[in-house]
Amino acid sequence: MVRALAVPSESRLRADARRNSEQIRAAAIDAFQGRGLTVPLEEVARAAGVSKATIFNRFGGRIGLIEAVIEEVVATELLAVIDHSRSIDDVGERITYYFTALRDLQYRQPAVNDVLLRTYPHSQQLMTICRAGSEANDELIAAGRACGALRPEFTADDLHALVVDNALALKHGDRPPRDGYDRRTTYLLDGIRGG
Numbered sequence: 001m002v003r004a005l006a007v008p009s010e011s012r013l014r015a016d017a018r019r020n021s022e023q024i025r026a027a028a029i030d031a032f033q034g035r036g037l038t039v040p041l042e043e044v045a046r047a048a049g050v051s052k053a054t055i056f057n058r059f060g061g062r063i064g065l066i067e068a069v070i071e072e073v074v075a076t077e078l079l080a081v082i083d084h085s086r087s088i089d090d091v092g093e094r095i096t097y098y099f100t101a102l103r104d105l106q107y108r109q110p111a112v113n114d115v116l117l118r119t120y121p122h123s124q125q126l127m128t129i130c131r132a133g134s135e136a137n138d139e140l141i142a143a144g145r146a147c148g149a150l151r152p153e154f155t156a157d158d159l160h161a162l163v164v165d166n167a168l169a170l171k172h173g174d175r176p177p178r179d180g181y182d183r184r185t186t187y188l189l190d191g192i193r194g195g
Contacts (some may be wrong), residue, residue, distance in 0.1 A: 007130040007181065017058070019158055020048070020050050020054055020058060022057045023048040023050065024044065024045070024048045024050060024054070024055055024058060024059065024065070024139065025068060026048070027044045027045075027047035027048035027067070028044050028048075028065050028069045028073075029069050029152060029170075031043060031047060032066075032069065032073045032110075032111045032153055033073055033109060033111060034110070034112075035049075035068055035110055036110035036111050036113065036114045036171065037073075037111050037114040037115075037119060037120060038114060038119065040124070041061075041062060042057055044062075044065070053144040057168050058072050062120070063069060063120060063122050066120055066123050066125070066126060067123055067124070067125045067126075067127055070115075070123070070125050070126060070129070071125075073109075073111045074111050074112055074129060075113050075125070075129050077105055077109065077112075078105060078115070078129060078132075078133065079129075079132060081098065081101040081102060081105060082098075082132060082133070082136040084097070084101075085097055085101070085140065086136075086139075090146055091143045091149045092108070092147075092149040092193070093149050094140065094143070094144075095140060095149055095150065095189075095192075095193075096134055096143050096189060097191050098136070098140055099185070099188070099189055099192075100185055100189070102163065103166060103181075103185045106166055106167060106170055107178070108179055110171070111171070112167075113166075113167035113168075113170050113171045114171070115129055115130060115133075116130070116133070116164060116167045117168065117171065118130055119162065126154075130150065130164065132157075134160070135157050137159050137163075138156045139148050140159070141154065141155060141156040142156075144194070145194075148195075149193065149194050150192055150193065150194050151192055151193070151194050151195070154192050158186060158192075159192075162188065
């Protein structure tokens, strides 16, 4: 007697693929939020209960995976900071809020530092987030200098350098205690404010 080979139905394969994609997305969001976008894909695969090859099959690799989850990992919070800062009428208060909120995000969300450092420049979505941040920085500095809320010599390039320096320190250095980190945020704000 010849047995027919069992062939999985197409709907079963689609359900498995959908479940795998959801598990990979959930594992990536958790890993990227906790440790940044450079977490080894093997760890994401292990947490999702799939092989690394499955990540490549479903998302095309790291860049595709980043683009699939960057909204939840970074974009929503970072763009909310930008939008809220634009709603603050007093420019001095806007500068304080923006700088403090951005540094807070850098401290809490390691993936934010990977975005600010442009760690994966081939990710179009990541670069779109960077452009939105650069535009917000330029607007903020122009408004701050125009009304005297910032030192006249302080430029958008200076703000960019401070943000990048902080990202490098948090990504590659020892993580400072939160109270010391917040104290240094105050020192930086005092140093850039206009007289």
